[in-house]
Amino acid sequence: xxxxxxxxxxxxxxPSALFEEGGEWLNIFISPDAFPAFVQQLRSTEGLDxxxxxxxxxxxxxxxxxxxxxxxxTIHFHNMVVKVKLDRNKPEIETVxxxxxxxxxxxxxxxDLFGVEFLHHPDLRRLLLTDDWVGYxxxxxxxxxxxxxxx
Amino acid sequence: MDVMEPIQSNQPQFPGDVYExxxxxxxxxxxQDVINWARSNSLWPLTFGTSCCAIELMSTASAKxxxxxxxxxxxxxxxxxxxxxxxxxxxxxxxxxxxxRLYDQMPDPKYVIAxxxxxxxxxxxxxxxxxxxxxxxxxxxxxxxxPGCPPRPEALMHSLITLQEKIMSGMTRDQIRRQHNPDL
Numbered sequence: 001x002x003x004x005x006x007x008x009x010x011x012x013x014x015p016s017a018l019f020e021e022g023g024e025w026l027n028i029f030i031s032p033d034a035f036p037a038f039v040q041q042l043r044s045t046e047g048l049d050x051x052x053x054x055x056x057x058x059x060x061x062x063x064x065x066x067x068x069x070x071x072x073x074t075i076h077f078h079n080m081v082v083k084v085k086l087d088r089n090k091p092e093i094e095t096v097x098x099x100x101x102x103x104x105x106x107x108x109x110x111x112d113l114f115g116v117e118f119l120h121h122p123d124l125r126r127l128l129l130t131d132d133w134v135g136y137x138x139x140x141x142x143x144x145x146x147x148x149x150x151x
Numbered sequence: 152m153d154v155m156e157p158i159q160s161n162q163p164q165f166p167g168d169v170y171e172x173x174x175x176x177x178x179x180x181x182x183q184d185v186i187n188w189a190r191s192n193s194l195w196p197l198t199f200g201t202s203c204c205a206i207e208l209m210s211t212a213s214a215k216x217x218x219x220x221x222x223x224x225x226x227x228x229x230x231x232x233x234x235x236x237x238x239x240x241x242x243x244x245x246x247x248x249x250x251x252r253l254y255d256q257m258p259d260p261k262y263v264i265a266x267x268x269x270x271x272x273x274x275x276x277x278x279x280x281x282x283x284x285x286x287x288x289x290x291x292x293x294x295x296x297x298p299g300c301p302p303r304p305e306a307l308m309h310s311l312i313t314l315q316e317k318i319m320s321g322m323t324r325d326q327i328r329r330q331h332n333p334d335l
Contacts, residue, residue, distance in 0.1 A: 137280075137281045137282070142281070144281045147280065147281050147282075147283075147285075148279050148280065148281060149279050151279070
């Protein structure tokens with residue numbers, strides 16, 4: 001599907017979604033409430049068939065978090081990016097590990113380094129850091145006076 | 152100029168004096184010097200690379216630079232058969248206990264080369280983080296530091312030859328320790 005056709009189909013699926021122009025791929029912002037149903041539709045709607053999640057990450061904008069999901073279809077060879085703004089004080093989002101299995105580890109990594117809670121995740125533990133680690137190192141306000149110089 | 156010329160002129164000579172005599176000759180030396188001479192020309196490095204410096208290390212080991220010309224022939228995959236560890240890359244906090252264990256498993260005398268900025272001080276990029284060891288000498292004692300990011304194979308070769316000179320110059324770390332504390 002082309003960029004324009006993809007945009008029309010997705011507008012029909014989620015009229016409330018906001019598009020962000022200027023990127024190479026279709027960028028879309030969606031609210032955390034509408035997110036679970038929306039990604040399920042992206043996966044199962046015929047013609048979209050986003051069967052591959054090739055990047056899952058989080059960005060700390062100091063005022064809020066943004067979850068970023070890069071999706072791809074191995075049938076139609078189109079890509080898109082789904083973004084979700086999260087409250088920085090209580091970052092919570094529904095897991096996508098039931099839809100894309102690969103998300104299980106990626107979400108554990110984001111949980112480990114940003115402290116985002118993934119609701120209904122089957123095994124939400126720290127992945128890279130030790131289990132007794134305090135804090136989330138990739139947050140902008142992370143402090144480690146022993147190892148890090150404050151710039 | 153032939154690039155091999157300075158290298159060959161730096162090549163360690165047999166330590167001792169040769170005396171010509173009718174029908175042959177003889178040489179004198181000390182056992183310590185002969186052992187050091189032999190030791191320095193047969194250093195077996197451990198297979199150990201944690202980041203991009205290891206690429207230069209592999210390049211130094213392969214045909215173009217070929218450090219086996221200087222006696223670093225046999226790269227060992229087990230610390231029990233190695234006597235040199237070239238720390239080529241960043242050491243993170245999770246890797247530090249592994250490095251320490253590998254070092255402890257190596258038989259004495261053993262030598263360490265800290266290759267590149269990360270192994271010397273934590274590195275140019277990763278210094279200011281929660282996860283990086285700021286210099287491998289926080290974990291194990293280092294014999295030769297070779298700066299660079301990464302150092303070129305020539306630089307690594309220089310550090311290897313420097314280590315040979317160091318070995319030939321005197322006693323091992325263990326011998327020095329025993330000299331200061333005979334009860335060990």
